[in-house]
Amino acid sequence: MEKKLLLGAEAIALGALDAGISGVYAYPGTPSTEITEYIQKNSNRSSQLIRSSWSVNEKTAYEEALGMSYAGKRSLVCMKHVGLNVAADAFINSAITGVNGGLVIAVADDPSMHSSQNEQDSRVYGKFAMIPVLEPSSQQDLYTAARDAFDLSESVKLPVMLRLTTRLAHSRAGVTQADKRIQNPLQSVYSPERFVLIPQNARKQYNLLLSLQEKLETLSEHSWLNRLIPGSGSKGVIAFGLAFNYVMEVRQTFALDFPVLQIGQYPLPRTLVEQLFFECETILVAEEGYPVYEELLRGYFGNTNILGRLDGTLPRAGELSTDIIVKGLGITTSPVTQVPDIVVHRPPSLCKGCGHRDLYDALNLVMSSFAEHHVFSDIGCYTLGALEPFNAIHTCVDMGASISMAKGAADAGLRPAVSVIGDSTFTHSGMTGLLDAINDRSALTVIIADNDTTAMTGGQASSATGARLLAICKGLGVEEEHIRTIVPLKSNLEKNISVLKEEITYEGVSVVIAQRECIETASRKKRNKLASA
Amino acid sequence: MHINIILAGVGGQGILSIAAVIDHAALRSGLTIRQTEVHGMSQRGGAVQSHLRISNSEIYSDLIAEGTAHLILSVEPHEALRYLPFLAPEGRVITAIDPFINMENYPDMDDILTELHLTNSPLLVNAAELAREAGHTRTSNMVMLGAASPFIGIDAEHLESAIGELFYAKGPEIVDVNIRAFRKGQELSQTQATET
Numbered sequence: 116m117e118k119k120l121l122l123g124a125e126a127i128a129l130g131a132l133d134a135g136i137s138g139v140y141a142y143p144g145t146p147s148t149e150i151t152e153y154i155q156k157n158s159n160r161s162s163q164l165i166r167s168s169w170s171v172n173e174k175t176a177y178e179e180a181l182g183m184s185y186a187g188k189r190s191l192v193c194m195k196h197v198g199l200n201v202a203a204d205a206f207i208n209s210a211i212t213g214v215n216g217g218l219v220i221a222v223a224d225d226p227s228m229h230s231s232q233n234e235q236d237s238r239v240y241g242k243f244a245m246i247p248v249l250e251p252s253s254q255q256d257l258y259t260a261a262r263d264a265f266d267l268s269e270s271v272k273l274p275v276m277l278r279l280t281t282r283l284a285h286s287r288a289g290v291t292q293a294d295k296r297i298q299n300p301l302q303s304v305y306s307p308e309r310f311v312l313i314p315q316n317a318r319k320q321y322n323l324l325l326s327l328q329e330k331l332e333t334l335s336e337h338s339w340l341n342r343l344i345p346g347s348g349s350k351g352v353i354a355f356g357l358a359f360n361y362v363m364e365v366r367q368t369f370a371l372d373f374p375v376l377q378i379g380q381y382p383l384p385r386t387l388v389e390q391l392f393f394e395c396e397t398i399l400v401a402e403e404g405y406p407v408y409e410e411l412l413r414g415y416f417g418n419t420n421i422l423g424r425l426d427g428t429l430p431r432a433g434e435l436s437t438d439i440i441v442k443g444l445g446i447t448t449s450p451v452t453q454v455p456d457i458v459v460h461r462p463p464s465l466c467k468g469c470g471h472r473d474l475y476d477a478l479n480l481v482m483s484s485f486a487e488h489h490v491f492s493d494i495g496c497y498t499l500g501a502l503e504p505f506n507a508i509h510t511c512v513d514m515g516a517s518i519s520m521a522k523g524a525a526d527a528g529l530r531p532a533v534s535v536i537g538d539s540t541f542t543h544s545g546m547t548g549l550l551d552a553i554n555d556r557s558a559l560t561v562i563i564a565d566n567d568t569t570a571m572t573g574g575q576a577s578s579a580t581g582a583r584l585l586a587i588c589k590g591l592g593v594e595e596e597h598i599r600t601i602v603p604l605k606s607n608l609e610k611n612i613s614v615l616k617e618e619i620t621y622e623g624v625s626v627v628i629a630q631r632e633c634i635e636t637a638s639r640k641k642r643n644k645l646a647s648a
Numbered sequence: 649m650h651i652n653i654i655l656a657g658v659g660g661q662g663i664l665s666i667a668a669v670i671d672h673a674a675l676r677s678g679l680t681i682r683q684t685e686v687h688g689m690s691q692r693g694g695a696v697q698s699h700l701r702i703s704n705s706e707i708y709s710d711l712i713a714e715g716t717a718h719l720i721l722s723v724e725p726h727e728a729l730r731y732l733p734f735l736a737p738e739g740r741v742i743t744a745i746d747p748f749i750n751m752e753n754y755p756d757m758d759d760i761l762t763e764l765h766l767t768n769s770p771l772l773v774n775a776a777e778l779a780r781e782a783g784h785t786r787t788s789n790m791v792m793l794g795a796a797s798p799f800i801g802i803d804a805e806h807l808e809s810a811i812g813e814l815f816y817a818k819g820p821e822i823v824d825v826n827i828r829a830f831r832k833g834q835e836l837s838q839t840q841a842t843e844t
Contacts, residue, residue, distance in 0.1 A: 120671050120681075145687055229686070286684040286699075286710035287667075289675050357710075364709035437713040451715040452732040455763040457755040461658065461727075463694035464750065499692065573687070646818060 118289030121153075123279055126254040126290050127193075127221050128153035130261025134217070135296040137188035138166035140176035142543060143572035144195030145230040146284035147223035151193050152575070163298050169569075171578045172514070172543040173198035177205040177220070181274075184218040185310065187302030189265050196224040196237050201514065201544065203240065206274070210244040211320045212310050213272040216299050217265030221277045223284045226404055226434040230281075232494075232511070234432065236404035241276045241381060245324055247331055248276040248381040250356035251340060254288040256379065260340060262293065267334070271327060280403050282434060283357050332382045340379030343387055346372045350444075351395035353378060353388070355408065358401035361440045368437075369446055383408060396420060399428065399443055403435055464499060470631030471497045471564055473603035475507040477611040478535070478562070481619060482507075485531060489524065493517040493545070495537035496570045496633075508535060515544030518561055522552040525559045531619045535562045539569040542578040546587060549624070553592040558622045562615075564603075566633040574636040581630065588626045597625035604631065649679075650705075651801050652712045654731045655698040656722035658748045659686075662789035663723060667698045668814055669793060673806040674702050682707045693750050695727055702801060721796045723775065723789055724748045725760050732767070741767045742796050742837075744775035744788060771795060771840060778832040787829035794833025798841065804834065 121129060128150045131139065141151040151167065158165035166183075170176035173194040180192035194202060199222050206220065222240075225231040241248035247267060251260040261277055268275040308316050335341055351374040354362040359377045366373065376391045378384075391398065400409040400423035409423040422428040422443070429435065429443045441448060465472050474497075482488035492498060492508035493516060500507040510520055517534035518541075525532035536545045541563050552559045565584055569575040579587060588598050599618055601611045611629075618625035653670075657663040667683050674681045680703045686696045699712045714733045720741045722728035728743035735741065741764060747757060764770045773795045775788040782791065790811065797804050808827055815823045 118675055120675055122685075149687070282684060282710050285687050286682055287671055288682050288707075288710075289680065360708045360710065364713070367708065368713070436711050437709050441713070449715065449737075452735055452767075454732055455729050457759045457763065458726065458729045459751070459753050459755060461693075461695040461751060463659070463692040466692060496692065 118291055120287055121254055121258070121290045122149050122285055122287050123254050123257050123283035124149035124223065124285070125153040126257040127261040127277060127279070128157070129290065129292065130258040131191040131219065131265070132157065132161065132165070133293060133295045134262045134265040135189055135298045136165060136191050136265070137163070137216075137298045138180070138183050139191045139193065140170050140180045141193040142170055142173050142176055142198060143569050143575045144198050144223075145572055146225060146281040147193050147195045147198070147221065148572045148575065149284070150191075150221055154191075169575055169578065173202040174205055177202040177209070180218055180220075181205060181209050181214070184214040184216040185303060187216045188299045189217040191219050191221060193221045194223075195231065196222055196235050197231060197233065197513065198222075199237055199240055206240065207244050208312060209274050210246050210324055211312060211317055213320070213323075214268060214274055215272070215302070215304070217268035218274040219261065219264045219268060219277055220274055221261070221279070224278065224280045224404060226280055232513070234404070236407060237276065237278050238381065238404060238407050241278065242407070244274075245328060246273045246276060247271065247334065248278055249340060250278045250379050250381070252283070252357050252359040252377070252379060254283070254286070255290050256340070257283065258290045259293070260379070271331065271334070273324075273327070278356065280357055280434065328382065332385060335380045335382055335384040336386055338380040338384070340377075341384045341387055342377050343390060344375040344377065346374035348373050349396040350399065351376065351391050352399045352401060353391060353408070355402040357403040358435050358440075361435050361437045362401055364437045365440045365444060365446070383411075388412070397422060399423060401429065401435060401440060401443070462502060464502065465496065466634055468634045469496070470566060470603040470629065470634070471500060473605055473608070474562070474564055474629045475500045475505045477603065477608055477615060479505065479507050481612055481615045482533070487529060487531070489529065489533070491517040491521040491524070491532070491534040493534070493536040493540045495540050495564075496566075497535060497537055497564050500535070514540055515548055518545045518559075519548035519551065521559050521561070522548060522555070522557045525552075525557045526555070530558065532557070532559045533562065533619060534559070535564060537570070538563060538565040538567065538580045538584060539577040541584065542587075546591065549588070549593070550591050552624050556623055559624050560619045560621070561624070561626045563626060563628045565628050565630045568633045568636045570633045570635065574633065574639065584628055593624050593626050597621060597623065598628070599626070600628045600630055602631055603629045649801055650703045651701070651719075652717045652736075653700040653702075653719045653721055653796075653800065654712060654717045654734050655700055656720060656727040656731055657696060657724050658727060658750070659693050659696045661723045661748065662786070663696060663698055665814060666721070666789050666793045667700055669807060669810045670700060670702070670800060670802065672810040672813060673802045676806050676810065677802055679704055679802070680707050682710045684710050695730060697731060719796060719799055721792060723792050725757075725764065726755060729760065729763050735767065738768065740769060740771065740799070742771040742792065742799075743773065744792055745772050746774070746776040746788070771837060773833060773836060775833070778836065779829050782829035782832050783825040784829070787826050790826045790829035791833040794830035794835075795837045797830070797834050798837055
């Protein structure tokens with residue numbers, strides 16, 4: 116069969132499709148978005164229906180996936196690492212209830228923070244929930260592991276985490292496809308003793324989870340994702356996930372022969388680790404992420420024979436690379452050409468003609484008339500308003516935080532308290548903060564930058580835009596005369612300034628919805644229309 | 649056979665189309681490939697790069713190590729310089745000389761050219777002009793692919809058929825203009841090779 120050219124993220128999607136999933140649930144987030152997009156584009160090739168549209172946020176996505184599993188079918192749920200914070204409640208507790216149909220959670224971490232606010236390591240969550248975690252190192256292995264993960268999930272009746280990082284998610288390679296499995300039949304069994312997590316049930320289920328740990332470790336010992344590559348010398352390497360690629364690249368380039376233990380399935384396979392420790396005097400621990408297992412192996416009082424991120428052999432933060440492993444192994448290389456001094460940074464910026472530009476032009480003019488001009492903002496394209504030439508926003512912490520933080524600041528007495536949030540982020544987790552503000556009658560202005568899409572991740576459908584946003588605000592209890600709409604265009608500058616000024620000076624909750632379609636999605640629609648005409 | 653290429657440019661300049669053509673042609677030729685790309689926030693007018701590795705045996709790392717790139721293929725001259733630490737001692741820079749200026753402190757073009765000339769026989773391509781001659785200004789990326797085509801270890805016919813596949817959905821005119829652009833770049837590259 117001809118190889119398919121796939122991103123790592125897409126390889127997971129194809130693996131899940133071939134494992135016979137009945138649905139995928141996700142909220143877009145770099146670098147995980149392409150998993151769901153691939154399923155959306157390719158699910159129509161399946162003879163059986165596959166549910167695949169976007170969820171409101173990662174928590175609803177996870178619970179929906181768990182519900183599908185409860186009903187006996189296989190489901191995939193995808194998110195970026197910080198999305199798992201949002202879904203954490205459902206995630207952790209689903210390890211207590213266990214699953215029926217296979218449930219796989221694909222989490223894409225972003226070490227080096229290419230497109231994120233932190234580089235948290237989802238393997239910690241996997242350990243926390245005490246479930247199996249798979250971490251393959253190539254696109255082909257991602258495909259196979261995704262396909263296998265559903266069997267594993269059904270065999271241990273637990274959710275299985277499939278962890279990948281940006282480099283693999285966004286790197287293409289040829290992938291050979293295996294057979295396609297048909298979907299599970301609908302099979303819902305009453306089992307309140309598992310799924311009603313009142314204390315008496317939860318304690319039993321938790322003990323069951325604890326008793327399963329030994330079995331999970333045995334499965335790791337025999338997993339094809341964990342293997343010891345024999346070698347010679349007193350120094351060995353434990354290479355976790357993607358780190359394996361860099362370690363093997365160095366081994367090949369410099370014709371070295373050190374033993375390598377590849378780890379791609381957790382919990383850690385104890386006998387394989389013991390074997391490497393028996394053979395080698397010093398061990399380099401290479402993890403693509405936090406030094407989670409290095410810390411464990413090193414122990415509280417420290418083992419000086421263990422090298423890694425904690426002793427400075429490898430950098431404490433950021434993603435690994437072949438060059439970092441070369442240095443970590445103490446290999447000297449010839450100096451390379453330096454970047455010339457004239458080269459300057461080229462930061463990302465809002466597109467030319469983007470409506471957010473006109474919104475920020477108006478908002479900056481309004482805010483400059485106040486002594487305090489703090490603007491609380493959120494996560495999306497409009498976050499680029501923090502940079503030159505706008506410098507228009509002053510916070511961006513987590514999804515939805517703009518509204519709740521502005522509310523807290525208003526409670527503290529800050530005037531004006533202004534927040535800027537996108538349509539998709541508002542429905543993700545801005546609505547709840549707005550309800551708090553309404554209940555407290557906080558003096559707060561929420562500006563919803565409604566560009567009719569989830570733009571930053573590439574233009575995915577938003578859960579509510581346009582008139583539905585107005586209806587949501589009204590339904591939550593914002594006074595109708597303080598729900599205003601503007602169109603952020605240069606020609607409307609004066610008009611928009613006066614609307615913003617009126618609402619920002621109002622001592623109560625007001626919402627200004629700035630409606631203008633993302634120019635990227637608008638031009639894509641136009642191109643598609645032309646192509647189909 | 650093992651070839652490492654750094655593709656460089658600014659978000660929206662079409663380096664992923666160059667990568668897609670090479671990827672498909674390489675797979676069609678029975679070669680192994682790994683190709684990284686940048687998605688998300690940096691795409692918005694920021695510096696973007698793609699590491700592209702082609703081999704007839706197994707490739708481990710998705711990323712190219714410093715000092716091991718055979719080619720830096722850039723659609724923008726300033727961006728070509730950003731990745732010089734990756735260039736192998738015998739490696740070459742092939743770049744378009746049309747600046748993409750979306751910031752205030754863009755360096756002086758003469759300084760950029762001076763730095764480019766310090767590299768090992770750089771191939772500087774007037775891509776915008778050749779793209780116009782081919783029939784569409786947006787085909788600069790295919791001009792650059794054409795200019796690089798003699799150095800990437802894949803038959804030109806395979807590359808041309810991959811261009812055909814990539815633009816198939818956009819109709820035969822778009823395919824033709826992109827093939828013409830590819831050939832313009834290829835021609836320039838061959839002329840320069842005979843001159844030196």
